Amino acid sequence: MSTTAQFQASVLTLFPEMFPGPLGASLAGKAATDGLWSLETVDIRDFASDKHRSVDDTPFGGGAGMVMRPDVIDAALHQAHSDGRPLIYLTPRGRLFDQATARTLAKADGVTLLCGRYEGVDQRVIEAWDMDEVSVGDFVLSGGEAAAITVLDAVVRLLPGVMGSADSLTEESFETGILEYPHYTRPEEWNGRTVPEVLRSGHHKNIETWRQDQAETITRARRPDLWGRHVAANTNKKG
């Protein structure tokens, strides 16, 4: 086995102790142990140049909060970022992260993730490095770290050799364009609730039809946006 991991993630953060966090356990943890990916954390504070090790300052124009300094971020990137890899800045102002982006990133040989804190990062360094600004959802986290962990979790499980069964990848929510059908296991009856008859019938065609029907019903009710796109995509395919 090669000593260099297939996929190398570099995370720039003011809180390196937050990593690997959940990425050190379960599927991602095992994949790292197996050498399928590696994680490097870079402490942004190490790149501060003044005696107070300051990484942020007050915003020009006034207003609340602090802004991360461009010179400090730039120095950290010069050390941590490899040309040709995607460079992502996690921010609620970014485009929404989704399964398609996770798939694209999983094809790269790594990724650099910049975690913001405070009010954010000086706009000039975002532009100078042509960063891809990405958000994990329409809510505000206290910093980009939890978002970076989310992105890496979604990407690592797609790396070759990480997931055992190819089927469980192709059937899950967002890979098919709609949400996944509900699952049941033993016992057959639990607290007066039974497993749907069709799933116990052994009739594979009926099971498939039931699951598809459930997936469509749930998607229509919970995610009309996703359902609309799914219908449009299938109409285009047929038409």
Ligand code: ADE
């Ligand atoms: N930092 C703070 N909130 C965030 C979000 N929703 N997505 C990505 N980074 C963030």
